[in-house]
Every structure is written in C-alpha cells, then in structure tokens.
Amino acid sequence: MQVWKLYKLEGDKVTRLRRECPRCGRGYFMAEHKNRLSCGNCG
Template sequence: MAKHQNVQKYKYYKIEDGKVIRLKKTCPRCGPGVFMAEHLNRYSCGRCGYTEWKKPEKKK
C-alpha cells in the first residue's frame, strides 16, 4: 500500500449561495470532521470502524 495518497478535498464539499455544504455523510461517533466511506450496501468510518447499513431498495 502506498505511504501517501492524495486526498481530493474539493470533492467532499459544495458551495451554494455562499454556504458550504458537505456532500459526504459524517460519522456520528467521531464528529463533524470525519467523513464516512460509501460502499454499495453500507457506510463505514475509516477512523473508528462504525458501520451503518443501507436499506435495500424495493424493485417494482
């Protein structure tokens, strides 16, 4: 694994009407400074390991 990976922080935020909007979900345990990774079926925190499972979508 690489020692350093470039983090593209501009992909985590959006500016709308002069206000900053976070695009990724934040970890409820770690606080507003830590974002959760989005996988196919879950959200997970890389810092503390907290996981939230996504609800399956019903197909019509």
C-alpha cells in the first residue's frame, strides 16, 4: 500500500484517510470492505 493513499495533506496539516486498528494501535490501518472493516495486522 502506498503511503499517499493513507494520508491527505491539506496545507500544513496531515489527516488520516483510514481508521486505525483499536487493538494494534498507531500505524495499523483498517481495510475497508463492502460490509466490514479488517485490520492489516491482526485480521
């Protein structure tokens, strides 16, 4: 996954485009499927 797909730059602010996993914490993002979210690390 490219980093530019996970973050958005707005001027001098950086916003995350995907949710982070509540179990794994910072840096692990949830994959968006049609009917669910799935963590890239813990599944």
